[in-house]
Each structure stands twice: as C-alpha cells, then as structure tokens.
Amino acid sequence: MEDAFVQWLRDRLPASPRLKLGPGDDAAVLAWGARRDLVVSSDLLAEGVHFDSGSASPQQIGHKALAVNLSDLAAMAATPVAAVVSLLAPREGAGGLDALALCQGLYAGLLPLAERFDLTIAGGDTNTWSGGLVIDIVILGEAHPRGSLTRAGAAPGDALLVTGPLGGSLLGAHLDFAPRVREAIALRDAYELHAGMDITDGLSLDLSRLAEASGVGAVIDLAAVPIDAAAVRRSAKSGRSPLEHALSDGEDFELLLAAPPAEAQRILREQPAGLSITQVGECVAGAGLQGRGADGTLKPLPAFGYLHR
Incomplete structure (x- = not known):
C-alpha cells in the first residue's frame, strides 16, 4: 500500500x-x-x-x-x-x-x-x-554542503556498500540502535557517493527502490552479504536461512551506498568512521535485482521485505 x-x-x-x-x-x-x-x-x-x-x-x-x-x-x-x-x-x-x-x-x-x-x-x-x-x-x-544524498544518483558499474551486518533486528536491535548520522556525514565529506539510503525494510526491497529511483538494475553477491549474529539466532527458530533474514528482515538502519568502483575500493581499504563496510554487489544496466551465487551464476532475486499493507 x-x-x-x-x-x-x-x-x-x-x-x-x-x-x-x-x-x-x-x-x-x-x-x-x-x-x-x-x-x-x-x-x-x-x-x-x-x-x-x-x-x-x-x-x-x-x-x-x-x-x-x-x-x-x-x-x-x-x-x-x-x-x-x-x-x-x-x-x-x-x-x-x-x-x-x-x-x-x-x-x-x-x-x-x-x-x-x-x-x-x-x-x-x-x-x-x-x-x-x-x-x-x-x-x-x-543539507550537506556537497548536497543531499538521494536514492536517484547510482550509475551502472557503481559498487554497492553497506555499513554493517544485517538481519535479526526484531530480537532487540530495532529498539536500541544508533543512527548512522555522524558516519554518513563523514562519508559524504571524504568520498564521492552517487546514491544512498538507510535500510529499513530489508536489503533486497530497499535496494530495489534505490535501483528503480536511479534507473539501473542491481546484482547482490549473496555470499558477501554481512549477516548479523541475531539473524542466525532467528534462523534457528524460523526455518528460514540467515541470508534470507539478512535480505528481508528490515529495521537494520545501516546505510546502503552506491559509489564509483575506485572510490568504493578506497572506502573498503580505509574503513572510515569506525565502520565495518562491505561491498555487497554492484549496479548494472537494465532493471530489477539479481542474486549472484558463489559460482558466479546469476538468478532473478525477488525484492522482499517489510511492506505496509
């Protein structure tokens, strides 16, 4: 809705x-x-x-x-x-x-x-x-002196980055998380970022929104998605894999960023603002989401997460 x-x-x-x-x-x-x-x-x-x-x-x-x-x-x-x-x-x-x-x-x-x-x-x-x-x-x-970071600026070839582990927030993290305000400003100060948003409704669903706003497709490297220990604990009871929880649970409130490849490598190398930043995929020409397995195989990936109905 x-x-x-x-x-x-x-x-x-x-x-x-x-x-x-x-x-x-x-x-x-x-x-x-x-x-x-x-x-x-x-x-x-x-x-x-x-x-x-x-x-x-x-x-x-x-x-x-x-x-x-x-x-x-x-x-x-x-x-x-x-x-x-x-x-x-x-x-x-x-x-x-x-x-x-x-x-x-x-x-x-x-x-x-x-x-x-x-x-x-x-x-x-x-x-x-x-x-x-x-x-x-x-x-x-x-607004930041360099302008507001929006969902609409990602380009094919951009790396997709997240600022921390995902999934399992309903076990408690959604009530006591620290918003990434200072970290976002520090990243915007120091690096070229094309697009960004916070992850509120699940990585796959929110990435689909960023990709649509930017007019690009996106590939998620499934083996690279950082999984919170809480997602593993939820998996033991839910019957869903920890990866599924990381892709769809929502309320992680980490940042999802799109950056040019060379700049992304600098961010990953420097790990600024005390963060643990991971590359989880890249933007591609076209539309829609794909998941890439460890063997390099690409398959369509549903955009699933929390939706207000």
Whole structure:
C-alpha cells in the first residue's frame, strides 16, 4: 500500500519552487533562502506495528521513535537541527503506567539521543484516546554542503556498500540502535557517493527502490552479504536461512551506498568512521535485482521485505 500511495501522491501534488525533492526518498528537501537546503522527514510509530509496549519500555520506544527519524537524515547525509514530537497516548496508559508516566518515559528515552546529536526538541502535540500508543516525529536537518544524498544518483558499474551486518533486528536491535548520522556525514565529506539510503525494510526491497529511483538494475553477491549474529539466532527458530533474514528482515538502519568502483575500493581499504563496510554487489544496466551465487551464476532475486499493507 505505502509505495502505491506515495506514487499516487507524487502524481497529484502540485509543483512548488521551494520543493527540491518531494515524496519517495528518505526525506524531503526544501530550498531555504541563503542557507543550505532544509531536509525534512517524518516517521509515525504505532503500537503493534513498530513496538509492543508490553515488552518494550517507554524509554526504548522513545529512543526508537527519534532514532528512526535521525536515520532518515543520515540517509541524506544531513545534519540534525530540530524535531517536533506528537504523542497519542492510551487514555488508560500502557505497560503498567498511566498516560502521564508513559509520556514522561518516552521523553526519558528520546532526550538523551537528542542531546547526543545536538538536536533541539522544539515542541509538538499530546493527546489521549481509546487506542494504542502512537508517536509521530517531524525532524528538520541542514543539507550537506556537497548536497543531499538521494536514492536517484547510482550509475551502472557503481559498487554497492553497506555499513554493517544485517538481519535479526526484531530480537532487540530495532529498539536500541544508533543512527548512522555522524558516519554518513563523514562519508559524504571524504568520498564521492552517487546514491544512498538507510535500510529499513530489508536489503533486497530497499535496494530495489534505490535501483528503480536511479534507473539501473542491481546484482547482490549473496555470499558477501554481512549477516548479523541475531539473524542466525532467528534462523534457528524460523526455518528460514540467515541470508534470507539478512535480505528481508528490515529495521537494520545501516546505510546502503552506491559509489564509483575506485572510490568504493578506497572506502573498503580505509574503513572510515569506525565502520565495518562491505561491498555487497554492484549496479548494472537494465532493471530489477539479481542474486549472484558463489559460482558466479546469476538468478532473478525477488525484492522482499517489510511492506505496509
């Protein structure tokens, strides 16, 4: 539903001279007078979809709610500036807490993360209702001096890089991950990057979106995909392979980058910003995804991952 609705919106929203990049990327980009462009994103998290307040603490939920928004800015290599936080709390509370204590706990989780990235919490709205907890954050950032990193710049021959291991985030990492804000800015500072995004819905699905936005195809070297230990633990119970989890679990919040081959080799050699960067494939002419086995055989690869239906 989500992808179809975004396309529907893109076909109908009127053009604006202020809007340099609209719906369909990790964030919007607005012309902002004499200053660098304004980068804006919003993520809404809901009970039963993005968290379970029966097993996750309010502090963990608050941290995640802000972290996913910061990850959108990281995808664009933007510097965080401010956020507006809206809470829709269950009238009777949740997780053994009344509504007031629940909202206070959410802020206890998100404020340390805001402080870490020098982000101003500028306000928001709070209400109660008869349903589950909902938290929505609008985040504002300043574009990188070299321009915003988008999904649309990859070219045939570009190497595809990821900044860390993938899969198994539902075992806990999705609640306490560190968004790659500083790492993205450092990479944009030092290297030529053609395209980028964060991995939120699974490597294969998100790569298909980057490839489509760039008008290219993509090949994933299946043996090269870095697999998190949590994906191995999930595999023991799910009946799916660790690789399948790494390709499709989502909420890894690592960066997926496309870079020219020589620049990619420099990144891999230097391993900047304390990252463990891996090349997982390359962009090719054409369309669609392919998986390459250890013997070099290419087969079509479905773009599968988390979809809002």
